[in-house]
Amino acid sequence: xxxxxxxxxxxxxxxxxxxxxxxxxxxxxxxxxxxxxxxxxxxxxxxxxxxxxxxxxxxxxxxxxxxxxxxxxxxxxxxxxxxxxxxxxxxxxxxxxxxxxxxxxxxxxxxxxxxxxxxxxxxxxxxxxxxxxxxxxxxxxxxxxxxxxxxxxxxxxxxxxxxxxxxxxxxxxxxxxxxxxxxxxxxxxxxxxxxxxxxxxxxxxxxxxxxxxxxxxxxxxx
Numbered sequence: 001x002x003x004x005x006x007x008x009x010x011x012x013x014x015x016x017x018x019x020x021x022x023x024x025x026x027x028x029x030x031x032x033x034x035x036x037x038x039x040x041x042x043x044x045x046x047x048x049x050x051x052x053x054x055x056x057x058x059x060x061x062x063x064x065x066x067x068x069x070x071x072x073x074x075x076x077x078x079x080x081x082x083x084x085x086x087x088x089x090x091x092x093x094x095x096x097x098x099x100x101x102x103x104x105x106x107x108x109x110x111x112x113x114x115x116x117x118x119x120x121x122x123x124x125x126x127x128x129x130x131x132x133x134x135x136x137x138x139x140x141x142x143x144x145x146x147x148x149x150x151x152x153x154x155x156x157x158x159x160x161x162x163x164x165x166x167x168x169x170x171x172x173x174x175x176x177x178x179x180x181x182x183x184x185x186x187x188x189x190x191x192x193x194x195x196x197x198x199x200x201x202x203x204x205x206x207x208x209x210x211x212x213x214x215x216x217x218x219x220x221x222x
Contacts, residue, residue, distance in 0.1 A: 036199035039067050045200075048193045058208065059092055060107055063175060066182075067204035068094055068103060069197075075099065090183070101186040101194055103201065112172075112179040116151045119144055122172065122179060123153045134159045150207070158188060167191045169198050175207060 037045060044051050053070040075083070075093040083099065084090065090104035112122055123142070130137065137159040144153045155170045165188040172181045182205060184198040 036203065037196040038203075039197065039200035040204045045069075045197065047197060056204075057094075059105060060175075060180075063208055064105070064180070065204075065206040065208055066103075066201060068201060069096070072096055072101075072103065075102070090181075100190060102184070104181075104183045104185075106181040106183070107175065108179045108181065110179040111177060112174045113177060114151055114174045116144060116146075119151050119153050119172075119174070123155075126155065126170075126172070130155065130157070136160050152205075154202070158191075164188055167195060167198075169195075169202060171202050171205065173205075173207070 039045055039054055042054060044053050046052070054067055055070045056065055056067050058065050072094040075095045079095075079099055080089055080093055083102075084093075090106045092105040094103040095101065110122075112118060123144070127142070134157070137157045140156040140158065142153075142155045144151055146152075150173065153172045156168070158165050158167050160166075166185050167188060169184045170181060171183075172179060174180070182202065184201060186194045186198065
């Protein structure tokens, strides 16, 4: 899949976002009937016949916490340049040994508040860009869910690539007034094993408060 083209187009279009005329978005508590794996409360998960250890990672200057497989590592600049040729590639990418399963973070300069109305407008712009750049994509679900008082938008779709189809789960949220995109993707061959894990990883996403409490720590779960 032309991930670089998609990411570059999204980021370019997001700067045109204006939520002034947006209508309130429908709030939902996650996709109904999803087969998802709880990774938050598990030290190990089983994927196929493999037992994989999990760990919490703080990323983006410790502003975000997420639980991922310990076997994932940060994608090297050389591999990232091949998979995402654009200079607007995600700022941080975790990947498995074969680079077929990826978790990418793109912290944009686009202004975005936690308002459901602006998040809905943000989603509409993203959807227009994705439908234009990925016309053959098979859309599965989209929506906004409210978790612990924070609105989180998501798109879920499968897009064709040269030799396989790629499953994508994109979550986006306001982080300190700017749009953060978190993308999980894997090949369609790995979908049955990894889709529940992808949803579990997204469910573990946390924003870390910059305001310290009396113990010197402050975290906000999203």
